Amino acid sequence: FFSFRFSEAIIEEFHNILFGPKRDQLYNVAQERDRPRLSFLQTFDWNLDVTLTTASLSRCIEPLLFFQFRTTDNRNLTFEVPIKKFNELRYNTALLLKEMEEVDGKQALKLLET
DSSP states (O other): OOOOOOOHHHHHHHHHHHTSTHHHHHHHHHHHHHSOOOOOEEEEEEEEEOOOOOSOTTSOOOOEEEEEEEETTOOEEEEEEEHHHHHHHHHHHHHHHHHHHHHHHHHHHHHHHO
16 A cells, blocks of 8 residues: 655645635636636627518518527527517417426425425
């Protein structure tokens, strides 16, 4: 077996890193370095496009919402959504938030009971 002999200064430094005030510094540096870098939303623009008439009436004329996002890594993301689908998204998002609130309330009650 090997015997490691560390000086008191090194032992004290290890103790400060593992259990003392330097632990938070080490944790923050490791967390910052290992975290995936996601881009942030820099700008958000939207526009409502309403077509009053077209040369071909074979398709249904429906208003479209255009969304454009610019991220901090200079990417432009653009998409269009029919008003009907956008309203479905709004409804489903509100429903999901309501259900999450109900579940959260039930969890709080369970914690109070124990």
